[in-house]
Amino acid sequence: MILLTAEDIHKSYPLNSGRLQILKGVNLEVEQGSIVALMGPSGSGKSTLLNILGTLDQPDRGRILLNGQDISNMTDNELSRFRNRNIGFVFQFHHLLPELTLWENLELPLWLANNRRALDTSYLRQLLELTGLVDRCGHYPSQLSGGERQRVAVIRALVNRPGIVLADEPTGNLDAENGAILLNLIKQLRRDHGQTFLIATHSETLTEKVDRRLYLHKGVIGLTPEVDE
Ligand SMILES: Nc1ncnc2c1ncn2[C@@H]1O[C@H](COP(=O)(O)OP(=O)(O)OP(=O)(O)O)[C@@H](O)[C@H]1O
Ligand SMILES: [Mg+2]
Numbered sequence: 001m002i003l004l005t006a007e008d009i010h011k012s013y014p015l016n017s018g019r020l021q022i023l024k025g026v027n028l029e030v031e032q033g034s035i036v037a038l039m040g041p042s043g044s045g046k047s048t049l050l051n052i053l054g055t056l057d058q059p060d061r062g063r064i065l066l067n068g069q070d071i072s073n074m075t076d077n078e079l080s081r082f083r084n085r086n087i088g089f090v091f092q093f094h095h096l097l098p099e100l101t102l103w104e105n106l107e108l109p110l111w112l113a114n115n116r117r118a119l120d121t122s123y124l125r126q127l128l129e130l131t132g133l134v135d136r137c138g139h140y141p142s143q144l145s146g147g148e149r150q151r152v153a154v155i156r157a158l159v160n161r162p163g164i165v166l167a168d169e170p171t172g173n174l175d176a177e178n179g180a181i182l183l184n185l186i187k188q189l190r191r192d193h194g195q196t197f198l199i200a201t202h203s204e205t206l207t208e209k210v211d212r213r214l215y216l217h218k219g220v221i222g223l224t225p226e227v228d229e
Contacts, residue, residue: 005066006027009027011023022044025062033194037206066087066163091168106128130188187209
C-alpha cells in the first residue's frame, strides 16, 4: 500500500531578481512500512522537500496525498490537526525543550495533539525500553548524551503513532556508534510496528541499510545518483 504520494511538487524562493527554483516537479511514492532514504547534494532541496511533505511549508504547485487524504486543500486548522496526528518529525538538531525532562518532552506531542490516548503511556514505556532510556526519564536534555537525545527525538516523533516519520539528517551529529544505534532503532520500529520512515541523509552507513533510495538532483527525483559532468 502506498502511504505517501507527492505529485509534481514545485518550490522556488525569491532572489534579488527573479526566483530560485529548487524543486521542479518532484514525484515520489513511499510504501507503508518501508524505510526510504532521500539523498542528494547539499542544497539540492532535501530539507525543503521534507518540510513540504510534512506540511510545514507550502509548495508553489503540486499535490500531496497522505493516508489517502489530499492535504493540498486543507485549512490551517485542519492541517495542524492532521500533522499532529499523522506525521512525526525528527530534525537534525533534536529540538528537545531544555526545561522539560525526558518524560515530559515525550508527553508533549500527546498534549499538543489533544490525544485521548494521552494517558496510555504503555507504548511510550515500550519505546523507552527499546532504547535503554527507561532510567533516564527524569533527566533534562542537558543531562543526556548526544546519542541519547537523538534517540529521544526519534521516540518523540513516534508517540502519536503517526503514519509516517520524516527525519532530516537524524544521524548528522552522531558518531559512528550512535549512528548505528539509531539506525537499529529505526529498523526495529519498522519491523515491530510497521513504522514508515522517509529519511534525508548523507550517511553511507544509513543508506546502505534502507529499503529504497531516492536521489534529488536538479529539482527532480531519480532512482540512481547522477554524476555532474
Ligand atoms: N527560506 C529560504 N529562502 C531562500 N532560499 C532558501 C530557503 N530555504 C532554503 N533555501 C535555498 O534552497 C536550497 C535548498 O535548501 P535545502 O535546505 O532544502 O537543501 P538540502 O538538500 O537540505 O541541503 P543540505 O544537504 O545541506 O541539508 C539551498 O540553495 C538554500 O539556499
Ligand atoms: Mg537539509
